[in-house]
Amino acid sequence: MDFSQRVISLSIVIKNAALNKRKTCIYIEDNLIMELGKRQEADIVIEAEGLAAFPGLVNTHTHAAMTLLRGYADDMPLFEWLQNKIWPVEAGLKPEDIYWGTKLAILEMIKSGTTAFNDMYFMVEETAKAVEEMGVRAVLSYGFIDLFDNGKREKEIKATRETLRGILGMKNPRIQAALGPHAVYTVSREGLEWIKEFSIEKDLLVHIHLSETRKENTDCVERYGIRPTELLSKVGLISDKLIAAHGVWLNAREIKLLASHRANVSHNPVSNAKLAVGRAMPYHIMRKAGMNVTLGTDGAASNNNLDMLEELKFAAIIQKLFQDRQTLMPAKEALDIATENGARALRIDSGEIAEGKLADLILIDTRLPEFTPTHNPVANLVYSASGGAVDTTICDGKVLMLHRDVEGEEEIIEKAGERAKALVRRAEG
Amino acid sequence: MDFSQRVISLSIVIKNAALNKRKTCIYIEDNLIMELGKRQEADIVIEAEGLAAFPGLVNTHTHAAMTLLRGYADDMPLFEWLQNKIWPVEAGLKPEDIYWGTKLAILEMIKSGTTAFNDMYFMVEETAKAVEEMGVRAVLSYGFIDLFDNGKREKEIKATRETLRGILGMKNPRIQAALGPHAVYTVSREGLEWIKEFSIEKDLLVHIHLSETRKENTDCVERYGIRPTELLSKVGLISDKLIAAHGVWLNAREIKLLASHRANVSHNPVSNAKLAVGRAMPYHIMRKAGMNVTLGTDGAASNNNLDMLEELKFAAIIQKLFQDRQTLMPAKEALDIATENGARALRIDSGEIAEGKLADLILIDTRLPEFTPTHNPVANLVYSASGGAVDTTICDGKVLMLHRDVEGEEEIIEKAGERAKALVRRAEG
Numbered sequence: 055m056d057f058s059q060r061v062i063s064l065s066i067v068i069k070n071a072a073l074n075k076r077k078t079c080i081y082i083e084d085n086l087i088m089e090l091g092k093r094q095e096a097d098i099v100i101e102a103e104g105l106a107a108f109p110g111l112v113n114t115h116t117h118a119a120m121t122l123l124r125g126y127a128d129d130m131p132l133f134e135w136l137q138n139k140i141w142p143v144e145a146g147l148k149p150e151d152i153y154w155g156t157k158l159a160i161l162e163m164i165k166s167g168t169t170a171f172n173d174m175y176f177m178v179e180e181t182a183k184a185v186e187e188m189g190v191r192a193v194l195s196y197g198f199i200d201l202f203d204n205g206k207r208e209k210e211i212k213a214t215r216e217t218l219r220g221i222l223g224m225k226n227p228r229i230q231a232a233l234g235p236h237a238v239y240t241v242s243r244e245g246l247e248w249i250k251e252f253s254i255e256k257d258l259l260v261h262i263h264l265s266e267t268r269k270e271n272t273d274c275v276e277r278y279g280i281r282p283t284e285l286l287s288k289v290g291l292i293s294d295k296l297i298a299a300h301g302v303w304l305n306a307r308e309i310k311l312l313a314s315h316r317a318n319v320s321h322n323p324v325s326n327a328k329l330a331v332g333r334a335m336p337y338h339i340m341r342k343a344g345m346n347v348t349l350g351t352d353g354a355a356s357n358n359n360l361d362m363l364e365e366l367k368f369a370a371i372i373q374k375l376f377q378d379r380q381t382l383m384p385a386k387e388a389l390d391i392a393t394e395n396g397a398r399a400l401r402i403d404s405g406e407i408a409e410g411k412l413a414d415l416i417l418i419d420t421r422l423p424e425f426t427p428t429h430n431p432v433a434n435l436v437y438s439a440s441g442g443a444v445d446t447t448i449c450d451g452k453v454l455m456l457h458r459d460v461e462g463e464e465e466i467i468e469k470a471g472e473r474a475k476a477l478v479r480r481a482e483g
Numbered sequence: 484m485d486f487s488q489r490v491i492s493l494s495i496v497i498k499n500a501a502l503n504k505r506k507t508c509i510y511i512e513d514n515l516i517m518e519l520g521k522r523q524e525a526d527i528v529i530e531a532e533g534l535a536a537f538p539g540l541v542n543t544h545t546h547a548a549m550t551l552l553r554g555y556a557d558d559m560p561l562f563e564w565l566q567n568k569i570w571p572v573e574a575g576l577k578p579e580d581i582y583w584g585t586k587l588a589i590l591e592m593i594k595s596g597t598t599a600f601n602d603m604y605f606m607v608e609e610t611a612k613a614v615e616e617m618g619v620r621a622v623l624s625y626g627f628i629d630l631f632d633n634g635k636r637e638k639e640i641k642a643t644r645e646t647l648r649g650i651l652g653m654k655n656p657r658i659q660a661a662l663g664p665h666a667v668y669t670v671s672r673e674g675l676e677w678i679k680e681f682s683i684e685k686d687l688l689v690h691i692h693l694s695e696t697r698k699e700n701t702d703c704v705e706r707y708g709i710r711p712t713e714l715l716s717k718v719g720l721i722s723d724k725l726i727a728a729h730g731v732w733l734n735a736r737e738i739k740l741l742a743s744h745r746a747n748v749s750h751n752p753v754s755n756a757k758l759a760v761g762r763a764m765p766y767h768i769m770r771k772a773g774m775n776v777t778l779g780t781d782g783a784a785s786n787n788n789l790d791m792l793e794e795l796k797f798a799a800i801i802q803k804l805f806q807d808r809q810t811l812m813p814a815k816e817a818l819d820i821a822t823e824n825g826a827r828a829l830r831i832d833s834g835e836i837a838e839g840k841l842a843d844l845i846l847i848d849t850r851l852p853e854f855t856p857t858h859n860p861v862a863n864l865v866y867s868a869s870g871g872a873v874d875t876t877i878c879d880g881k882v883l884m885l886h887r888d889v890e891g892e893e894e895i896i897e898k899a900g901e902r903a904k905a906l907v908r909r910a911e912g
Contacts, residue, residue, distance in 0.1 A: 123629045125854070125862035129813035162852035289511075327800035328866070330809045358866040359853045364793065372801075375756035375763070384558035423591035424870075425551070426896045431624030433554035437757070437787040441853075442871030467855045476858030 064097035066453065068355035071102035071417060072431065074409060080107060082413040085451035098453065104421045105445055106431050108389070109405050110169025110414035111362040112396025114320040115261075115350030116300035117175045117197075118148070118184075119155030121162065121476040125353040132267075132329055138263050140355060144479040151473045152177040156184035158470035159360055161188060164460055166361045166441025169414040169449040170402055172297060172320070172350065174234040174261050178217045185229055189454045192415070193400050194221060195261045196233030198249065202242045206305055209247055218256065228450055232297075233258035237266075238274050238282040246289045254293055259401065260291060264298035264319075267331050292317050297399050299350060300328055302335045306343075309336065313343035321391070323369045325352030334376035337369075337383060348396040361441040366392050370436060371478070385436040411424035417446040494524035496884065500531035500846060501860065502836060509536060511651040511842040516879035519838055527882065533850045534874055535860050537818070538564055538834050539598025539843035540791040541825025543749040544690075544779030546626075546729040547613075548576070548584030550591065551903040552784040554734045559890055561696075561758055568783060572910040580902050581606040583851045585613035587899035592619060593889055595870025597789045598843040598878040600833055601749070601779065603663040603690050607646045616884045622829050623650060624663030624690045627678065634801070647685065657879055659829070661726075663687040666695075667703050667711040675718045681688050682724055682746055688830065689720060693727035693748075700732050710735035721746050726828050728779060731764045733757055735772075738765065742772035747828035750820070752798045754781030763805035766798075766812060790870040795821050799865060814865040833910060846875040 066082040073080070073090070074155040127139035127363065152175065165173060170191035170253060173181060176197050186194040196217040200207035216235060220229040221269050229247035235241045235249045253260050265271055274282045283304060286292050301319040304312070321335050340347050349369060351360045370388040374380055383391075397405030397414075404414035420428055424438045435443075447455040454460065495511040502519070510518040510525060556568035581604065592600060597621035600609060607625050612620040625646040629636035640829070643662060650660040663677045666672045670763050693885040694700055694711050703711045712733060715721050723745035733741070741748065749765050752796040769776050778798060780789045799817040803809055812820075826834030826843075835845040849857055853867045864872075883889065 058868045075722035122856065123858075124853075124867060125859040128859070128862045128866060129810055131809055158852060165852055166909060246806065259493060273873075306503070324800060327804035328809070330803040330807050330811075332804075332807050334804070347868075359868075360861065361853065361869065364796075364869065367793075368797065371753060374759040375761075375801075378761050380560055380564070380757070380758050380759045381558055419895075423587060423594055423683070423892075423895055423896060424553075424790065426587060427900045428554070429552075429903070429907065430554040430557070433557045433787065438553060438783075439788075439873060440790065440793065440869040442869060463852070464850075467850060467852060474858070478858065 058255050061458040066098045067096035068100045068102045072106040076234055082451050087409055087411050087413050102417055104416040106420050107407055108416055109393040109407055110130050111167045111392050112347040113168050113171040113350050114396045114399055115322050115352055115361055116171055116173055117353035118150040118159035118173050119152045119175055120353030120355045121158045122477055124358045146480045149177050149180045151477055153182035153184055154470040154473045155283045156181045157466045160188040160190055161466050162360045164447045164454045166437050167416040167444040168362050174399055179220045182221055182229055186226055189452050189461055190449050191228045193230045195232040197234045199236045199240045207245050232260045232261050237263040238285055238376045239270055250289050250291045259295050262296045264301055265303040266300035268303050302331050307337050309339050309343050313345040318346045318348055320348045320350040321369055322350045323372050324365055325356040329356055334372050337373045339376050346395050346398055347391055348399045349392040362392055363439050364439050385433045388436050389432055413448050413451040416444050416447050418443040495527045496525035497529045497531045501535040511880050514842055516838055516840050516842050531846055534846040536836055537845050538822040538836055538844055539907050540821050541594045542600040542779050542791055543596050543777040543825045543828055544751050544781055545600055545602055546782035547588035547602050548581045548604055549782030549784045550587045551584040551906055553787045575909045578606050578609045578857055580906055581904045582610035582613055583899040585610045586728050586744045589617040589619055590895050591789045593876045593883045596845040596873040597791050602831055608649045608854055610656055611650055614891040618881050619878050620657045622661045624661040626815045627665045627666050627667045628665045643768040651868045660691050661676050663690045666692040668699055677690050679718050679720045688724050691818045692724045693730055694732040695729035697732050731760050734766050738772050740767050747777055749776045749779040750798055751779045751781040752801050753794055754785040760783055764799050764803045769805050775824050776820055777828045791821055792870050795865050814862045817865050818861055842880040843878050845871050845873050848874040
């Protein structure tokens with residue numbers, strides 16, 4: 055595959071892909087799906103016999119550069135894990151680490167069918183550079199943490215403004231800036247209020263961790279006399295711009311409040327299980343409330359991969375197990391959560407293979423043993439496949455992976471591996 | 484790859500594989516690991532730079548031929564699913580279906596690193612033929628179901644004896660016959676008693692479903708006044724020959740009883756979650772009791788794949804979530820469950836890469852994005868990898884997959900796909 059198509063605009067036709075059980079030709083021009091039908095000619099022709107087309111997956115909560123910490127520390131009590139392992143290493147992160155760690159993350163995403171992600175971390179200009187080069191879409195926020203300190207708050211406001219300027223300066227339509235107040239236990243009320251004002255002023259999405267653990271709720275009640283969602287409500291942060299990650303310990307009243315303001319909640323079931331947060335997110339209540347539920351992997355330190363197809367299966371079955379209901383979150387609904395719902399939350403016009411939509415889509419190899427037979431392609435995708443079943447990934451009308459081949463893969467793996475080794479060596483002294 | 488080595492005995496050396504973080508050459512002669520060290524010459528040389536060696540995975544509970552029903556019916560209430568979907572299709576199964584369905588299952592197993600499995604189904608001679616041809620190991624039992632009917636019991640006894648004769652007649656050291664009383668709600672006490680006598684007489688393993696659902700327990704108490712494990716105890720079936728699948732609703736007393744007789748329990752967490760059995764198997768109690776806990780995928784109709792690496796991750800994180808303990812079932816322990824413990828239960832001298840052990844092992848590609856960096860190869864294998872990371876699979880000293888290439892893959896996928904389609908067509912009329 056010659057990846058020079060990445061810089062010049064070429065039309066693409068995907069010939070004879072299975073789409074909703076029928077064979078279709080998908081014609082792409084610029085960055086849009088222009089025609090679903092019989093058209094067979096284009097600058098680039100992808101023969102898709104045996105492949106099924108699905109929308110690109112949307113990962114609505116991650117910390118991409120944390121791939122560098124994959125497998126560095128596992129199976130530890132949460133606080134010990136953060137205090138003794140994760141934070142000391144993070145303190146030594148250099149810009150090149152963020153850059154290569156994010157490139158590794160995006161490589162993994164492309165290889166497992168993710169075309170857009172919602173990220174919160176720091177040195178965001180490095181993340182943005184990696185996104186620009188790799189060709190996916192991203193919503194990027196600087197993780198705002200003032201720890202209830204006025205001086206720190208001023209620094210975080212400055213860093214947030216600078217991050218925004220940097221991203222806007224790139225003028226890349228694939229990259230969206232957002233705000234990232236870390237959580238109610240790390241950001242002061244004044245910090246949250248500034249975020250709210252700034253988000254309205256600049257029309258920016260707000261990405262926050264919300265009610266991930268029971269402790270987060272009880273600590274908030276101790277500090278403010280109200281629960282985290284109530285605090286966000288008082289501050290005025292609950293709107294369709296809000297993407298709240300986790301939501302494990304939300305109660306029915308809070309879910310109703312969030313849903314009625316069209317706020318989005320990102321389910322991250324693998325990370326929640328690995329970190330033992332105590333229960334599964336109450337999806338059944340959210341569903342009833344009409345909430346826009348989306349799906350994320352969280353960072354690779356607590357997952358430990360970015361495979362949205364694995365996450366999808368885990369979400370669908372953990373919900374069944376916790377609510378004692380085999381019919382909860384059926385396959386098609388799980389897939390919508392990971393595509394349409396995610397795209398809606400991130401304000402990206404994708405998540406569906408239809409004329410006029412952004413050309414963000416994946417081709418799945420249906421000739422794999424785990425995809426045989428194909429009584430139901432959606433059930434196979436959700437319950438049988440993992441990221442390795444993705445054959446081809448297209449984002450914004452560009453081919454990012456063709457038949458599992460991604461440009462520059464070896465260099466990214468080598469460089470990211472080296473950076474990770476050196477990073478840990480520095481932290482351990 | 485020339486697979487003719489499958490019929491003549493050739494020595495193998497795996498050069499420079501990572502084994503416990505050190506590079507080693509693994510020398511295999513006949514079906515044994517003969518030497519770990521520097522020996523570089525053999526009839527077959529596999530260059531394993533960038534690959535890590537692990538024991539082959541052991542799947543201790545499945546119904547292989549059910550791959551034909553993968554994705555046929557999902558997200559339904561349990562009884563409706565069985566009665567309206569699974570059973571009508573199973574009623575129309577022909578010998579060729581079992582044969583091709585099992586071949587598909589074994590292909591999927593080989594491609595995801597499983598070298599031995601414990602199966603319960605019917606027309607077992609077809610399963611055995613598939614195992615013989617594909618090169619893996621299996622413990623095969625005829626699913627004995629008498630539904631408390633004397634006539635049926637006699638038929639099942641006859642079928643069980645015939646199955647045993649057939650398997651013994653094959654004289655294949657990779658294939659072990661076992662007994663398969665389906666469960667206490669489908670087999671009469673007299674049936675269980677016959678199984679017990681016959682198991683002692685012939686020294687056969689006994690594979691049973693045990694306390695999968697709460698209903699199984701309450702129904703048993705209603706019928707017998709005692710719980711399923713107590714019934715097995717009265718009948719005398721609890722011994723180191725017993726492999727009890729599921730064990731979700733075992734209580735502490737039953738666990739102690741089973742463990743003290745060195746019975747084995749196969750955890751099948753994905754199937755349990757998808758079928759919403761109400762809780763996670765109480766692994767923490769089993770662990771304390773010193774139980775030999777093993778791992779299985781169950782059949783593809785309720786999973787819907789046979790990927791033991793996915794199952795491994797799910798087991799490790801579901802246990803953490805349910806017991807609210809991040810330290811429960813750490814990565815190395817999960818891996819042991821899926822290798823050593825499984826081999827012990829099935830009386831196979833594998834599960835460990837050591838001199839003198841059976842040459843059942845896999846090579847994992849550590850150059851994949853999801854395996855980068857490699858701070859901890861075991862953590863990467865358990866938490867990051869899925870079956871697609873398996874590069875090479877060796878069983879009984881024969882190379883069954885080399886660099887993802889398995890002999891006859893296309894034909895199996897084609898034939899199994901056709902059989903599945905026709906099977907469903909027959910059932911739906």
